[in-house]
Structure formats: C-alpha cells, structure tokens
Amino acid sequence: MGMVEIIGISAGVLTTAGIIPQIFKAYNTKKVEGLSPVMFSILTIGVGLWVWYGIEKEDMPIIVMNGISFSLNALMLLLYFRFK
Amino acid sequence: MGMVEIIGISAGVLTTAGIIPQIFKAYNTKKVEGLSPVMFSILTIGVGLWVWYGIEKEDMPIIVMNGISFSLNALMLLLYFRFK
Structure with missing residues (x-):
C-alpha cells in the first residue's frame, strides 16, 4: 500500500x-x-x-469510508428525531 | 464535463x-x-x-470541496468555543 492510499484511508x-x-x-x-x-x-x-463517485472511479477508500459515513449520519438523524 | 465529475462535484x-x-x-x-x-x-x-489526498491524486473536485470544508469546520469550531 502506497503513501497516497494511506492518506486516503x-x-x-x-x-x-x-x-x-x-x-x-x-x-x-x-x-x-x-x-x-x-x-x-x-x-x-x-x-x-460520494459512494456512487467512488464506484464509478473504482476507488475503494472512498467507497468504504463514505458507505460507513452514510450509516452513521443516518443514525445521527434518527437520534435527533428520537430525542428532540 | 462527464457524469462522474458531476457526481463528484x-x-x-x-x-x-x-x-x-x-x-x-x-x-x-x-x-x-x-x-x-x-x-x-x-x-x-x-x-x-482529503485535500492532501486530492493533491496527490490531482483530483480537483476533492481538493476544492475539502478545502472549503476545512474552513467551514474550523469556523464551526470557533463558534462552538465562542458560544459555549
């Protein structure tokens, strides 16, 4: 794994x-x-x-990380409406 | 400009x-x-x-957007300590 991939991850x-x-x-x-x-x-x-962009560019760091981000942001949204 | 660049931007x-x-x-x-x-x-x-990653990959959408994000997140941090 090169330096650039380490920076991206x-x-x-x-x-x-x-x-x-x-x-x-x-x-x-x-x-x-x-x-x-x-x-x-x-x-x-x-x-x-960004996940879609990563798929088109076949860029794994972008796909994996933004996929996790998608779930976490959606979870935060759920918590907001749960506790507001 | 192709579809992929439009998705990225x-x-x-x-x-x-x-x-x-x-x-x-x-x-x-x-x-x-x-x-x-x-x-x-x-x-x-x-x-x-991400800005550093974009520079290494010469990927303008990643450089420009994350550069702006950097400033906005830093501004939000300033506002937090200003109003807390």
Whole structure:
C-alpha cells in the first residue's frame, strides 16, 4: 500500500469517525437542541453521492469510508428525531 | 464535463454545504450545548487530509470541496468555543 492510499484511508477514517463523538454525546445526554437536522440530512445524501463517485472511479477508500459515513449520519438523524 | 465529475462535484457541494445550516443555527441561537467539539476537530483534520489526498491524486473536485470544508469546520469550531 502506497503513501497516497494511506492518506486516503486516514482521511476517510477521520471524516467517518468524526461523527461518532456526536452520536455518543446525543445518546448519552439526550440533548439535541443545538443540532441541525438539515446538516445531517444533507450530509447523508452527500456521502451517498460520494459512494456512487467512488464506484464509478473504482476507488475503494472512498467507497468504504463514505458507505460507513452514510450509516452513521443516518443514525445521527434518527437520534435527533428520537430525542428532540 | 462527464457524469462522474458531476457526481463528484455534487457530492462535494453537499458534504461541504451540509455544515452551513449548523453554522447558521449556532450563530443565530448562540446555543451549542448539544454539539460535540471533538466531532468538528476530527472533521477539520480529516478534510485536511482529503485535500492532501486530492493533491496527490490531482483530483480537483476533492481538493476544492475539502478545502472549503476545512474552513467551514474550523469556523464551526470557533463558534462552538465562542458560544459555549
């Protein structure tokens, strides 16, 4: 695996994992007042398109990471409507 | 411009623009209690790495969109510490 792939996978891991602390915070505090559901809706659609882009480009880091992001953003959206 | 580039740019626009409603909500309500600063810190670093990945791959949609995302995520982080 080359340096570029390592950068891509690290970037993907961070931009995917980034939402996890927010999911835990919302789940633990049940407080979602300051959060924007519009943000998570747009991000869910956006990362869905990144998955499509990755498929067209046959770029595995983009496909795998944005696929996980899609699920996490959708989960965050569910938590928002659950606790609002 | 081919279909794949249009998908990439649309994905980039949405995943970049996605944070804008959250920035407006935080700025207007001054309420950031439910937000996770850890999320925005990780995302800022992550999109920074995506910019580096895009430079290595000479992939303009990835460079431009993640560069804007970097600035917006950093701005959101500033707003968090300003209003918390």
